[in-house]
Amino acid sequence: MERQFQxxxxxxxxxxxxxxxxxxxxxxxxxxxxxxxxxxKNNLTYIVxxxxxxxxxxxxxxxxxxxxxxxxxxxxxxxxxxxTQGFLLLDDLGNTPYLEQLNHNCADMxxxxxxxxxxxxxxxxxxxxxYNEGRLQxxxxxxxxxxxxxxxxxxxxxxxxxxxxxxxxxxxNSAREQPQVFVHRDYHSRNLMITDHNxxxxxxxxxxxxxxxxxDLVSLFKDxxxxxxxxxxxxxxxxxxxxxxxxxxxxxxTLLRWFDLMGVQRHLKILGIFARLNYRDGKAQYLNDLxxxxxxxxxxxxxxxxxxxxxxxxxxxxVIKSSDVTA
Numbered sequence: 667m668e669r670q671f672q673x674x675x676x677x678x679x680x681x682x683x684x685x686x687x688x689x690x691x692x693x694x695x696x697x698x699x700x701x702x703x704x705x706x707k708n709n710l711t712y713i714v715x716x717x718x719x720x721x722x723x724x725x726x727x728x729x730x731x732x733x734x735x736x737x738x739x740x741x742x743x744x745x746x747x748x749x750t751q752g753f754l755l756l757d758d759l760g761n762t763p764y765l766e767q768l769n770h771n772c773a774d775m776x777x778x779x780x781x782x783x784x785x786x787x788x789x790x791x792x793x794x795x796x797y798n799e800g801r802l803q804x805x806x807x808x809x810x811x812x813x814x815x816x817x818x819x820x821x822x823x824x825x826x827x828x829x830x831x832x833x834x835x836x837x838x839n840s841a842r843e844q845p846q847v848f849v850h851r852d853y854h855s856r857n858l859m860i861t862d863h864n865x866x867x868x869x870x871x872x873x874x875x876x877x878x879x880x881x882d883l884v885s886l887f888k889d890x891x892x893x894x895x896x897x898x899x900x901x902x903x904x905x906x907x908x909x910x911x912x913x914x915x916x917x918x919x920t921l922l923r924w925f926d927l928m929g930v931q932r933h934l935k936i937l938g939i940f941a942r943l944n945y946r947d948g949k950a951q952y953l954n955d956l957x958x959x960x961x962x963x964x965x966x967x968x969x970x971x972x973x974x975x976x977x978x979x980x981x982x983x984x985v986i987k988s989s990d991v992t993a
Contacts, residue, residue, distance in 0.1 A: 669718070670688075672751060673701070673714065673716055674688065676748055676751060676753050677703065677714070677755075680746050680755065683706070684705055684706060685704070685705055686705075687703060687704045688701050688702075688714070689701060689702050689703075690702075691713055691761070698715060698717045698722055699716045700713055700714065700715055701713070701716065702761075703755075712755055712756060713742065713755075713756040713757070713759075714753065714754070714755055715727070715754040716752065716753060717752045717753075717754070718752050719749075719751070722752065723749075723752065724747065724749050724752055724754055725749055726872040726874075728744060728754070730871045731871070733792055733848075737787055737790050738786060739783045739786050739868055740861055740865070740866065740867045741868050741869070742757045742759055743757040744756055759859040760861060760867065762859060763856050763857070763860070764858040764859075764866065765856050765892060768855060768892055773894075773898070774902075776858075776866070777902050779865045780853075780858055780866055781886075781902065781905055781909060782909065783866060784882055784883070784906075787848045787868075787882075788848050788879065788882075789847075790847075792876070795876070796846070797849060797875045797877025797881070799838055799842065801875070802837070802842075803838065806834045806837070806931060806934055807938075808934075809935065809937055809938045810938075812942040813937040813938045813941045814983060816941055816945050818983065822979075826979055826982065829975045829976075830976075832975060837934075838931070840923070841878040842878075843924075844878040844880060845878075845879045845916075846876050846877060846878065847877070847878075848876060849876065849878070850871050850882050851873045851874060851875060851881070851882075852870050852873065852885060853868075853882040853885040853886050854886060854889045854890070854891065855889050856891060857869050878924065879914065879916075879924070880921065880924045880925045883906060883928075884925060885932065886902075888932075888933070888962050890933075890936055890962075891955060891958075900922075903918070903921060904918070926966045926970065927970075929962055929963075930963055930973065930976070933959050933960075933963045936959050937956065937960060937963075939952075940952040940956055963976075963980070964977070967980070
């Protein structure tokens with residue numbers, strides 16, 4: 667309640683009696699909260715981001731927003747900010763995320779818009795943190811700590827630990843050998859808003875880094891909230907390759923391998939994150955997304971001999987069970 671009082675006070679300080687009717691807009695997997703307010707002077711709505719400084723901080727969002735908008739990508743304009751308190755007032759990109767409208771009739775158009783925006787972002791030249799080996803490893807460790815140990819109650823023996831270490835090395839090496847570009851890090855159907863102009867609106871970009879060229883493609887096409895047939899995904903990857911700048915010329919077979927292995931890295935991490943959101947943060951709804959996330963890992967394991975040790979590990983540790991695998 668105190669935090670919301672501070673938020674009201676800040677809005678009043680911007681323009682007395684102008685920003686009214688504060689309503690929850692959305693929450694995400696972090697400590698941030700979002701509200702929608704109406705400006706009674708112009709009758710437009712705006713988004714207020716509440717990012718407690720001791721938990722999140724707004725500076726990365728502000729900096730990345732400037733980079734994205736400079737690339738002619740539709741990120742929300744920042745109307746006002748108070749970095750000390752952790753409040754931002756943003757233009758409203760609407761309330762229709764891709765996830766609500768994706769179907770076989772419009773998916774092709776929407777995803778091609780998303781690829782076009784992604785290509786623009788990948789051209790951004792900046793000194794962002796790098797998705798280095800240490801960062802990749804830290805993310806992969808979430809799988810054992812939170813999914814295996816906490817969610818399943820499984821403790822790996824030394825042979826299993828060694829096997830998992832080998833898989834992690836394979837995934838990290840594949841990520842690091844790719845062209846390194848701007849990476850949004852959560853470029854999926856809940857963070858892309860359908861807009862009338864310069865579609866899509868791109869949000870939740872504050873964790874951007876310089877990293878593997880396939881990372882955002884995996885987020886987009888092996889989305890943990892919606893699944894597409896393999897032929898659809900390959901069609902969209904072909905479109906990406908056709909749009910790719912000449913300096914990043916990549917053979918399709920190479921891209922597919924990078925894409926698949928990058929997906930395993932991301933989805934092992936997400937299995938850990940979804941479990942952590944439940945046990946640490948009390949956000950049990952993310953457990954509903956475990957089955958599809960695990961299915962992505964298992965599907966790729968079937969395609970690559972190098973991933974057979976991971977498939978065996980999943981089998982041996984009873985990760986493959988009816989409650990965590992979709993039909």
